[in-house]
Amino acid sequence: MVEKVVVVGLGYVGLPTAALIADKRYEVLGVDVNEALVSELQAGRCPLGEAEIIPVVERALSSGRLRAAIKPDNGDIFIICVPTPITPNKRADLSMVTKAVQAAMQHVRPGNMVILESTSPIGTTESIIAGAARDVGLDPTIDLDICYCPERVFPGNTINEILKNDRVVGGLTPRAALRAKGFYESFCAGKAFPVTAAEAEFSKLMENTYRDVNIALANSFAHIAERSGIDVSKVIEVANRHPRVNVHTPGPGVGGHCIPVDPWFLVERYPEETKLIHEARLINDRQPERLLAAAGASGLVAGEKVAILGAAYRGNIDDARDTPTEKLIDALADAGLTWATHDPHVTRMHIESGRDPNLTADLIDAVRGAAAVFVMTDHTQYKHLAPASFSGLLPRMIVDGRRLVDTDAFLAAGVTVISVGAPTVSAGDYVQRIPA
Numbered sequence: 001m002v003e004k005v006v007v008v009g010l011g012y013v014g015l016p017t018a019a020l021i022a023d024k025r026y027e028v029l030g031v032d033v034n035e036a037l038v039s040e041l042q043a044g045r046c047p048l049g050e051a052e053i054i055p056v057v058e059r060a061l062s063s064g065r066l067r068a069a070i071k072p073d074n075g076d077i078f079i080i081c082v083p084t085p086i087t088p089n090k091r092a093d094l095s096m097v098t099k100a101v102q103a104a105m106q107h108v109r110p111g112n113m114v115i116l117e118s119t120s121p122i123g124t125t126e127s128i129i130a131g132a133a134r135d136v137g138l139d140p141t142i143d144l145d146i147c148y149c150p151e152r153v154f155p156g157n158t159i160n161e162i163l164k165n166d167r168v169v170g171g172l173t174p175r176a177a178l179r180a181k182g183f184y185e186s187f188c189a190g191k192a193f194p195v196t197a198a199e200a201e202f203s204k205l206m207e208n209t210y211r212d213v214n215i216a217l218a219n220s221f222a223h224i225a226e227r228s229g230i231d232v233s234k235v236i237e238v239a240n241r242h243p244r245v246n247v248h249t250p251g252p253g254v255g256g257h258c259i260p261v262d263p264w265f266l267v268e269r270y271p272e273e274t275k276l277i278h279e280a281r282l283i284n285d286r287q288p289e290r291l292l293a294a295a296g297a298s299g300l301v302a303g304e305k306v307a308i309l310g311a312a313y314r315g316n317i318d319d320a321r322d323t324p325t326e327k328l329i330d331a332l333a334d335a336g337l338t339w340a341t342h343d344p345h346v347t348r349m350h351i352e353s354g355r356d357p358n359l360t361a362d363l364i365d366a367v368r369g370a371a372a373v374f375v376m377t378d379h380t381q382y383k384h385l386a387p388a389s390f391s392g393l394l395p396r397m398i399v400d401g402r403r404l405v406d407t408d409a410f411l412a413a414g415v416t417v418i419s420v421g422a423p424t425v426s427a428g429d430y431v432q433r434i435p436a
């Protein structure tokens with residue numbers, strides 16, 4: 001008998017997951033409250049996602065094994081994959097998980113498996129999923145197999161990572177964990193490791209916190225280098241020759257809706273135990289302001305225009321959620337500067353404060369009239385940027401948050417260069433350094 005899988009939440013994670021499950025001959029119902037998205041999918045079109053995701057989704061839709069609806073229906077396996085953002089005061093907002101689970105629970109029957117994939121604080125599977133099961137008269141450990149199975153995808157390589165990454169599968173009972181292992185290994189090549197639901201919740205938060213703290217450590221090393229006249233990138237390169245050291249890369253901050261969000265789920269519940277994690281979060285959040293302060297120290301003043309290169313939080317993706325560029329724009333506005341944001345991939349960017357990112361896909365438009373250029377994203381297009389890339393429209397300074405530009409070429413052209421993790425070199429100093 002073909003098992004029916006109901007995937008609730010068809011976003012960056014849920015939609016490709018639903019399509020890949022349908023590819024393995026399950027019958028899949030994808031559910032989303034976004035009516036426009038559902039009608040596109042019902043018409044056989046995939047309106048979002050990376051280039052590799054679109055054909056996989058459209059193939060699943062045309063095979064008839066993936067259908068889309070705005071309401072859940074009966075099934076054998078339910079997967080909840082809705083957003084888990086943080087509130088402005090840095091607390092987990094689990095309202096979408098609660099709503100999605102309550103809607104799904106109306107269709108859950110004894111013998112079904114219910115999986116939460118959304119990144120969640122420790123204890124969420126027990127409190128929200130098991131709680132909702134009890135509310136409809138089901139015993140969460142006897143009648144159902146309830147699991148927490150986090151997703152680890154790296155945006156930009158989603159399909160490959162869903163299929164190949166190893167997974168942690170957490171069960172409220174050992175039986176549930178083993179069933180989830182069998183399910184994930186039926187459509188993924190990666191191995192699934194059974195643990196408890198709480199251990200799986202913690203592992204996901206631990207993974208992203210590990211990355212955040214290590215990036216903050218790299219940023220702290222960058223701050224020391226800036227103060228001591230040393231180039232941090234050279235030092236990291238040689239330090240990483242140590243067989244047990246892996247210093248991360250400093251940058252303009254951390255973005256996306258995972259790494260800058262998930263550590264707060266630990267800080268909120270365990271304030272005493274998370275002082276290091278909390279401080280790391282603040283260090284990474286302050287990077288855009290630090291870059292702006294360095295530009296101010298080099299003479300950038302209120303009323304001038306800044307060209308921001310990169311809205312996406314990472315190179316070569318179209319996702320600008322929680323991007324450090326948003327923090328930079330807020331800091332620019334507070335300092336009385338104006339801005340234009342260039343990005344070759346991002347076409348939509350929402351800024352919480354309501355400010356307009358002034359997005360453009362035309363680099364020269366962005367740079368025209370700018371006193372400073374800030375490189376915020378490691379898009380391939382920005383690698384080795386040189387004065388010629390700006391068609392002769394040179395700013396007074398370039399602030400390289402990603403260490404991508406041709407520093408010598410800009411200095412030779414009279415542009416001051418401020419690089420993350422290196423002392424600022426003003427154009428005048430550079431001219432003096434050139435041997436006669």
Ligand SMILES: NC(=O)c1ccc[n+]([C@@H]2O[C@H](COP(=O)([O-])OP(=O)(O)OC[C@H]3O[C@@H](n4cnc5c(N)ncnc54)[C@H](O)[C@@H]3O)[C@@H](O)[C@H]2O)c1
Nearest residue numbers: 009010011012013032033034082083084096100118119151
């Ligand atoms: N995107 C990633 O790279 C990534 C990686 C690992 C984990 N995660 C986690 O996966 C979860 C989902 O993230 P995402 O990036 O796919 O989010 P997303 O915002 O791209 O998509 C979520 C979808 O859920 C829908 N939704 C919201 N409430 C709903 C409800 N009550 N019923 C049905 N649909 C509903 C939204 O309309 C949206 O289409 C989050 O917890 C996130 O932290 C994301």
